[in-house]
């Protein structure tokens with residue numbers, strides 16, 4: 334049978350730029366926009382090809398996600414095969430193989446005790462679901478007053494309202510909303526090195542609020558978009574102990590750290606810690622499609638289900654999208670079939686040696702590397718445009734923010750790719766430290 338296709342006339346790069354400028358919001362964007370986005374024509378492997386032919390090594394993995402690089406043949410094949418079956422069906426009253434296989438895989442590879450899987454459609458929604466789980470858990474147990482969350486300052490958990498309420502409250506990106514956000518309880522961010530005094534202080538805060546707390550929610554090992562801070566994994570074991578002693582649920586947001594980024598499959602694995610609820614997203618589909626998951630313990634699931642509502646009150650239209658689930662299964666299997674630890678370690682070594690000269694630059698406060706994450710922290714905010722332009726001129730794609738120039742490259746980067754990325758980071762840092 335002849336397949337009718339609808340093809341739009343192709344747009345020139347200038348057409349795209351002008352339509353974009355007049356019609357499209359970008360992340361945290363404004364009209365008129367202060368900068369013009371680069372037009373990407375193609376992305377393949379570790380490279381973005383711009384409409385004008387320039388090729389950039391991607392230092393961002395599309396915000397932590399594209400761990401295998403772009404247009405990976407295995408992921409392309411998984412998507413194509415699934416398109417031949419169905420791209421989407423509703424998940425109310427129906428189920429399918431991609432969701433079943435993905436749930437089985439996730440339960441298998443995440444820390445023990447995470448046994449039930451909610452398939453959400455973005456990281457923020459998976460955090461919304463985690464927060465709902467915590468609150469519904471305590472409602473089911475007849476303790477609705479336990480509805481506040483305790484978190485670390487300097488965190489980032491997403492842009493919808495429940496996640497925003499646990500983001501960094503101090504002049505952070507969501508401070509516009511402080512007056513209407515749920516009032517949560519904040520502890521200081523954990524120091525990089527392990528300090529028992531910090532733990533004691535944290536414990537005092539928990540004790541002061543126990544009766545109203547539902548859960549502790551944190552980003553384990555790396556606080557990402559809130560400042561790219563790292564901390565000793567022993568804090569996670571202490572959180573587990575404190576939550577057990579005070580009867581609190583423990584939620585790990587592994588949306589950024591999951592699937593190998595920090596050198597362990599999940600950041601929780603650095604400490605062998607088992608949260609009650611865990612969120613994953615971003616690299617779940619190798620960055621191909623929008624999908625996230627909230628995993629929880631059987632106890633959390635059964636307690637919620639025994640409550641008056643009779644179930645977890647969340648059910649998005651695109652829940653468990655089969656296309657995204659099929660690619661997620663392929664992406665996880667691909668990751669596990671490769672020497673991902675070796676790849677992440679190679680990227681780590683490349684970042685460490687490539688960033689060493691940053692210590693010599695004026696205005697550099699810290700240089701840190703963990704797994705496949707490299708950060709140059711400056712004492713002053715970067716001029717984002719100048720820093721991005723310098724990185725692009727050096728042939729790399731980076732997205733500096735505040736006083737941070739950072740990269741989390743695809744794991745499949747060659748040492749030459751990583752060298753290019755660190756060169757771009759140094760060039761970006763020099764724009765801010767000049768004079």
Ligand code: PMP
Pocket residue numbers: 396455456457458460489490491492552557558586587588589614615
């Ligand atoms: N939690 C963390 C730790 C994140 O890094 C992000 C995304 N930057 C989110 C939640 C929100 O995910 P999404 O952007 O997919 O909604």
